[in-house]
Amino acid sequence: MFARKKFISAKEVAQHLSSLETRERLNLPAGTIHERTAVRWLQYLGYSWRHEPKGQYKDGHEREDVVDYRQNVFLPAWMRLTEGLTAFDDGNESSVILWFHDECTFYANDCRTLRWVHEDEEPVPYPKGEGLSLMVADFASAQYGWLRAPDGSSEARILFRAGKERDGYLKAQNIQDQATLAMDILDAHYPGHKHVFIYDNAPTHLARAPNALSARRMPLHPPKKKNFLCPVKTSEGLTQSVRMEDGTFPDGTPQSLYFPEGHPQAGLFKGMKEILHERIVKGALLPDPSTLLAQCPKFKCPSPMDTTVHCCCRRILFNQPDFANRTSGLEEHCKARGYEVLFLPRFHCELNFIEQCWAYAKRIYREFPPSPTLLDLERNAVAALDSVPLNAMRNFFRRSFRFMDAYRNGLNGTRAAWACKKYRGHRVIPESLLADMEASGV
Ligand SMILES: [Zn+2]
Incomplete structure (x- = not known):
């Protein structure tokens, strides 16, 4: 019965077992x-009534590179x-x-998503595009809630209804256009503040210009056959090869990555x-490159951090x-208008308070x-989003703030989660943290 039907209630179990045929x-x-009996049976069999396991917390949260970036x-x-x-919730005029x-x-x-989940069940990634779906992208702050004009005449929220975007990530361009929209609203209605955009560490957000400086694919020597160039998509959808942009010498002057006119190459x-x-x-104080490999074998540098x-x-x-x-590209785009951008560490959804919104x-x-x-x-989605109270948002913000503080205190994910629950009423983790942790055996 359970194998065939994923979403089943204790009531249905009770009804099923009460039917003459089953009996x-x-x-x-x-x-x-009785339903109550069915609940007890399900619990006895190792099921609990909760949301489907999604496993965001498990993978990668404490990975070396992720922790390095976080700390x-x-x-x-x-x-x-x-x-x-x-006093973030006072909407202080000059605040960040x-x-x-x-x-x-x-x-x-x-x-x-709420169902009887067996204790042995492994988290499975959510299937994307299961039936009708709507993607929403938005900004929120603890001071003002969702990013919009005070009179509601404009908002930074974007909805993706149809087309390819619906299935996966938004394209880098969509995200950049949304940032433009947000900056227009903030410039017009919230001047005098310093505004910072905090994004997830998603590939679309980190996307660099196609010819941005990158050592990833660079050859060790000048190529013999095909020059080393960067593919760029034109507005007509064609692919063009362009030079990688200049680097910068230690003295701040530009370094072209291509041999100049008049050079044999x-x-x-x-x-x-x-x-x-x-x-x-x-x-630059660097070792003589003629003694070095292009890269360490199998791309495994001994201490990449x-x-x-x-090493190479x-x-x-x-x-x-x-x-x-x-x-x-996104960061540059925002910086050009005086907006700072910060990327959250990967796998740390607890630091993004919108998750809770x-x-x-x-x-x-x-x-x-x-x-x-x-x-x-x-x-329905818009109505639901608009009914999240500002006070709730502020509580969510305080919670992610506590997590930041826990990580700042050097706690790992598990301990941070414990500390944030323990000090629910606080915005920062109190001094007594270590003693409290010891007393509780965490
Ligand atoms: Zn190396």
């Missing part, structure tokens, strides 16, 4: 089975931005406004060895400031009658 087949005594890149930036941010961005999909059959890509050699001539280890040409270039600091909205959404058409789905 005869299983040789059960006469009488009806050494994200948190220092976060602390710099939130310094002096004490942190706009979290996120995407969420509403399904016509969204009600169906004019126009040809210089190769990693020559690029590094030129940098050394200009004063340690920027002082010069590719790693050295990865760690060169101009290569390492090459910002994403979506969850709140979905609880409301599930109360509505089903959405048979896309129009109903859209109306």
Whole structure:
């Protein structure tokens, strides 16, 4: 019975077991089975009534590179931005406004994630595009809630109804257009604040210009046959090959990656060895590239996190400031208008408080009658999103703030989760943390 039907209620189990046919087949005594009894049986069999396991927390959360980014890149930036941010919910005129961005999909059959889940069940990735769906992308802050004009005349929320986008990530261009929309609204209605956009670490958000500086595919020497160029899609959909953009020498002057006019190999890509050699001539303190491999065997550098280890040409270039600091297209786009962009560490949805806003909205959404058409789905989803109270949003924000603080205190995911639950009423983790943890055996 369970194998055939995933979504089943205890009531249905009780009804099934109470039917004359089943009772005869299983040789059960006469009488009806109460729902309460069915619940106890299900629990005895190892089932519990909860949401389908999604397994976001498990994979990668404590991976070395993710933790490295969290502790050494994200948190220092976060602390710099939130310094002096004490009365965020007063809407202080001069304060920093942190706009979290996120995407969420509403399904016509969204009600169906709460079910009896067996204890041995492994999380499975959500099938995308199961029936009718609507993708929503929005920004929210603890001060103002969803990003919109005070009179509601414009909003940064975008809905993706049809077409290819519905199935997966939004395209980098969509995300950039949305940022433009958001900046237009903020410029017009919320001047005087410093605005920061906080995005997930999704590939679409990190997308760089097609010819952005990248050592990933660079050859060691000037290529003999085909020059090393970057494919760029034109507006007509054609692919064009263009030169990779210039690098930057230690003295701040540009370094072309291609040999200049008049050189015997004019126009040809210089190769990693020559690029590094030129940098050394200009004063970079690097080992002689002629003794180094293009890359460590199987791309496995011994300590990829340690920027002082010069194991191979590719790693050295990865760690060169101009290569390492090459910002994403989105970041550049926002920076050009004075908006700062911060990317959350991967797999850390607990740091994005919109996640909880979506969850709140979905609880409301599930109360509505089903959405048979896309129009109903859209109306219901929007109504649900708009009914998330600002106070709830602020609580969610405080919760992710506590997580930030827990990670800042050097806790791992499990301990951070414990601390955030324990200090629910606090915005920052109290000094007594370590003693409390010890006392509780975490
Ligand atoms: Zn290496």
